[in-house]
Amino acid sequence: MSGLYGTLSIALSALATSQQALETTSNNVANANTPGYSREVPVLEAGDPVVFGSLSIGTGVVLDKIESMRDPILEIQLNQETQQQSSLNAQLTQWQQIQTSFSSATSGIGADITNFFNSLGQLSPDPTNLALRQAVLTAAGNLATDFNTSANNLQTQRSNLNQTVVQDVGQVNTLTTEIASVNQQISNLENAQQNASTLVDKQTSLIRQLSGLVDVQVISTDQGISLTTSNGTALVSGSQSFALSTQIGSDGSQQVMSGTQDITGTLTGGSLAGTIQIRDQEIPNVLSQLDQLAAGFSNAVNAANAKGYILSDSNPPTPGGNIFTAPPAGGIGAAAAMQVSITDPSLIAASSDGTPGSNGNITNLSAVHDQAVVNGQTPLDSYSNLVFQVGSATSNTSADADASSQILQQLQDQRGSVSGVSLDEEAANMVQYQTAYQAAARVVSTVNSLLADAVNLGIDTAVQ
Amino acid sequence: MRVNPYPMPDLLAALNQTELQAQQDELEIATGRSVNVPSDNPAAAALEVQNNDQATFNAGYLQNLTTINGELSAADSTLSSVQTALQQAISLGVEGGSGTLSASDQAAIAAQLQGIQSQIISLANTSYQGNYVFGGTVTSEPPYAADSSDPSGVTYNGNDDVNQVSVGDGYKIAINQPGSQLFSASGNNVFLALNQLIQAVGSNSGIETAVANLTSAANYLSAQGVFYGNAMDQVQSQTTYLNAAKLQIAQQQNTLGGVDMVTAATNLSSAQTDEQAALEAISKLSQNILFDYLK
Numbered sequence: 001m002s003g004l005y006g007t008l009s010i011a012l013s014a015l016a017t018s019q020q021a022l023e024t025t026s027n028n029v030a031n032a033n034t035p036g037y038s039r040e041v042p043v044l045e046a047g048d049p050v051v052f053g054s055l056s057i058g059t060g061v062v063l064d065k066i067e068s069m070r071d072p073i074l075e076i077q078l079n080q081e082t083q084q085q086s087s088l089n090a091q092l093t094q095w096q097q098i099q100t101s102f103s104s105a106t107s108g109i110g111a112d113i114t115n116f117f118n119s120l121g122q123l124s125p126d127p128t129n130l131a132l133r134q135a136v137l138t139a140a141g142n143l144a145t146d147f148n149t150s151a152n153n154l155q156t157q158r159s160n161l162n163q164t165v166v167q168d169v170g171q172v173n174t175l176t177t178e179i180a181s182v183n184q185q186i187s188n189l190e191n192a193q194q195n196a197s198t199l200v201d202k203q204t205s206l207i208r209q210l211s212g213l214v215d216v217q218v219i220s221t222d223q224g225i226s227l228t229t230s231n232g233t234a235l236v237s238g239s240q241s242f243a244l245s246t247q248i249g250s251d252g253s254q255q256v257m258s259g260t261q262d263i264t265g266t267l268t269g270g271s272l273a274g275t276i277q278i279r280d281q282e283i284p285n286v287l288s289q290l291d292q293l294a295a296g297f298s299n300a301v302n303a304a305n306a307k308g309y310i311l312s313d314s315n316p317p318t319p320g321g322n323i324f325t326a327p328p329a330g331g332i333g334a335a336a337a338m339q340v341s342i343t344d345p346s347l348i349a350a351s352s353d354g355t356p357g358s359n360g361n362i363t364n365l366s367a368v369h370d371q372a373v374v375n376g377q378t379p380l381d382s383y384s385n386l387v388f389q390v391g392s393a394t395s396n397t398s399a400d401a402d403a404s405s406q407i408l409q410q411l412q413d414q415r416g417s418v419s420g421v422s423l424d425e426e427a428a429n430m431v432q433y434q435t436a437y438q439a440a441a442r443v444v445s446t447v448n449s450l451l452a453d454a455v456n457l458g459i460d461t462a463v464q
Numbered sequence: 465m466r467v468n469p470y471p472m473p474d475l476l477a478a479l480n481q482t483e484l485q486a487q488q489d490e491l492e493i494a495t496g497r498s499v500n501v502p503s504d505n506p507a508a509a510a511l512e513v514q515n516n517d518q519a520t521f522n523a524g525y526l527q528n529l530t531t532i533n534g535e536l537s538a539a540d541s542t543l544s545s546v547q548t549a550l551q552q553a554i555s556l557g558v559e560g561g562s563g564t565l566s567a568s569d570q571a572a573i574a575a576q577l578q579g580i581q582s583q584i585i586s587l588a589n590t591s592y593q594g595n596y597v598f599g600g601t602v603t604s605e606p607p608y609a610a611d612s613s614d615p616s617g618v619t620y621n622g623n624d625d626v627n628q629v630s631v632g633d634g635y636k637i638a639i640n641q642p643g644s645q646l647f648s649a650s651g652n653n654v655f656l657a658l659n660q661l662i663q664a665v666g667s668n669s670g671i672e673t674a675v676a677n678l679t680s681a682a683n684y685l686s687a688q689g690v691f692y693g694n695a696m697d698q699v700q701s702q703t704t705y706l707n708a709a710k711l712q713i714a715q716q717q718n719t720l721g722g723v724d725m726v727t728a729a730t731n732l733s734s735a736q737t738d739e740q741a742a743l744e745a746i747s748k749l750s751q752n753i754l755f756d757y758l759k
Binding site: 385 | 516
C-alpha cells in the first residue's frame with residue numbers, strides 16, 4: 001500500500017510502537033526496586049517492505065518482542081554461590097554457638113581440670129585436712145558439672161537443628177510447589193506464543209530462594225525446566241513437584257527423605273546441607289571428643305585413687321574406690337553422664353602406706369595431669385586441642401563465608417549490570433520514545449493536512 | 465560495560481563490615497583482651513588454657529611453699545630447743561660424772577635429767593596445725609610415748625615414711641623427717657642415750673660413756689636436723705623462682721590474649737573513619753538522576 005494512506009499507516013505503526021516502548025520503560029521504572037526483576041528492552045524491527053517492481057517501500061515499524069535482559073550463566077553461578085553461602089552461614093551460626101562452651105581459659109572444662117589438680121596439690125602438705133579434701137571433691141564436681149553442661153548444650157543444639165531441618169524441608173516443598181506452578185504458567189503462555197518474561201523472573205527468583213536451602217541444579221528441557229539436587233534427586237519436573245519429607249532416623253534425628261530414599265547425607269549446598277553437616281558431623285565430633293576426654297579422665301583418676309588408701313585408721317587400710325562414676329563402655333555419653341560418685345571427702349585415697357597422714361598417693365593422682373588419657377594426650381592437651389579445633393573451625397568457616405559473600409556480591413553486581421534497571425537509562429529512553437512519538441504524530445498531522453488538500457482540491461481547510 | 469545501577473548493596477555490605485570491625489575493636493578495648501572467643505585466635509586460645517594451668521599451678525605451688533615453710537620452721541625451731549635441752553643434759557652429765565658431788569646432788573641431777581627427758585619427749589611430739597611433725601606419716605597421734613619398760617624409756621608410734629610436696633613442675637621437696645631418723649635412730653638414739661645417762665647418774669657408774677653416747681647422739685641429731693634448714697633454703701629459693709615465673713606467665717598471657725591498646729584504639733578510630741566514609745557515600749548516592757533534569 002502506497003500513497004498518503006500508506007504514509008499514515010506507517011506513522012500509526014510508529015505511534016503504536018513508541019507507545020509500547022514507553023510502556024516498557026514505564027514498566028522498568030515501576031519495577032526498578034523489584035527483587036529479581038530483569039529490565040525489559042523493546043526490540044523494534046522495520047516492517048516488511050512492499051515491493052513495486054524495482055521499488056521497495058517500507059511499511060513502518062513493528063515491535064518484534066520485549067526482551068528481558070538476563071544472563072543464564074550468571075544466574076546459575078548466582079544459584080551455586082547462594083547455595084555455598086547459605087550452607088556456610090548456617091554452619092557459622094552454629095559454630096559460634098558451639099564455641100561459647102570453649103570461650104574462657106579461666107572457667108569451663110580446661111580451668112576445671114587445672115583446678116582439680118591444683119586442689120590435689122593443696123591437699124598434699126596436709127593430707128588429713130578435711131576442708132582441703134572437700135575442696136578436691138568440689139573441684140571434681142565442678143569439672144563433672146561443666147562436662148555435663150557442655151555436653152547437654154551440644155545435645156540441645158543438635159536437637160534444635162532437627163527443628164531447623166524440618167522447617168527447611170517444609171520451605172523447600174513450598175518453593176518447589178510454587179516453581180512447578182510457575183512452570184505451568186510459563187509453558188501455557190509460551191504455547192500461546194506469549195511473553196512469559198515476568199514469570200521467568202519469578203521462576204528465577206524462586207530458584208534463587210530454593211538455592212538458599214538446598215543444592216539445586218537447573219536442567220532446561222523442551223518442556224520447561226527441571227530441578228534436581230546435585231545428587232540427582234528430583235525436586236521439580238516441568239509442572240510437577242516432588243515433595244521431600246522428614247522422618248526420624250535410627251539415631252533419633254530428622255532424616256530428609258525423597259519418597260522412601262534417605263537423601264540426608266547427599267545434600268551438598270544450601271542452609272539445609274549446612275545444618276545437617278553441623279548436626280551429623282561437627283557436633284557429634286566435638287561431643288565424642290568431650291566423651292573420650294571425660295571417660296579417659298575419669299578412668300585415670302579412678303585408677304590412681306585405687307592405688308592408694310582412704311583416710312581411715314582401719315587395719316588393714318582400705319584402698320580407694322572410684323572418685324568419678326565409672327564411664328559407660330566405649331565412652332559414649334561419658335561427658336553428659338560424668339559425676340562424682342563419692343560425697344565423703346575421706347574417701348580420697350591420698351595415702352600410699354595406709355597411714356592417714358601419708359600423701360604418697362597424691363603423687364599418683366596428680367600424675368594424671370601429665371598422663372596420656374585420651375589418644376596419647378594429657379587431659380589438658382586434649383582439651384586445649386579441642387579449643388583449637390573449635391576455634392579454627394569457626395574462624396575458617398567465618399573466613400569462607402566472608403569470601404563467599406564477596407563472590408556473591410560480585411555476581412550480584414554483574415547481574416545488576418546486565419539486568420538491573422538504570423533510571424538514567426530509562427529517562428534517556430523515555431526522551432527517545434517521546435520524541436519518536438511526537439515525530440510520528442507530526443507525520444499524521446502532515447498527512448492529515450495533505451489529505452485535506454487532496455479532498456478539498458487545494459481549498460485550505462481540514463477534512464471534516 | 466554497563467554499570468550496575470544498584471550500588472546500594474555493595475555500600476551496605478561495606479558499612480556492615482566497618483561496623484563489625486568497630487564492634488570487634490570496641491569489644492577488645494572494653495575487655496582488654498584480643499581473644500574473646502576461640503575463633504579470634506585459635507592457637508592463642510588453646511595456649512591460654514595451658515597458660516591458665518601454669519598460672520594456677522604457680523599460685524598453688526606458692527601457697528604450698530607458705531604452708532610448708534610454716535611446718536618446716538616449726539620443726540626446725542623444735543629441734544633447736546631439743547639441742548639446747550640435750551646440751552643442758554650433757555652438761556649435767558659431765559657435772560654428775562665429776563665425782564665431786566654428794567649422793568643427793570647426784571639424785572638431783574638425775575631428777576633434772578628426767579625433767580629434760582620429758583621435755584624432749586614433749587618436743588618430739590610437737591604438732592603443727594594439728595598434725596604431729598615427727599611421726600613420719602603418722603600425724604594423728606603423738607609419735608613418742610613414755611615407756612619405762614623400753615630401754616630408751618619411750619616407744620615410737622610413728623613410721624619411717626616421708627611426705628613429699630610438689631613445689632614446682634616435677635620438683636618435690638620432702639617436708640618431714642620421721643622421728644625414727646632424728647631422735648630414735650638406731651645407733652644414735654637420743655632417748656636411749658639420755659635414759660642410759662639417767663641410769664648412769666643414778667647408779668653413779670658409766671657416766672662418762674653415757675655422756676659420750678649422748679653427745680654423739682646429739683651430734684647425729686644436729687646433723688640430721690640440717691634437713692630442715694636445707695628444706696627452708698629450698699623453699700626460699702623456689703619462692704623467689706616462682707614469683708619471677710609468675711611475672712613471666714602473666715606476660716605470656718598478655719602476649720597471647722591481651723590487647724595492645726594503642727593498636728586497638730587506632731583500629732577503632734580507622735574503622736570509625738571508614739564507617740563515616742561509607743555513610744557519606746550512601747548519602748551522596750542517587751542525588752543526581754537524569755529524571756530530575758527533564759523538566
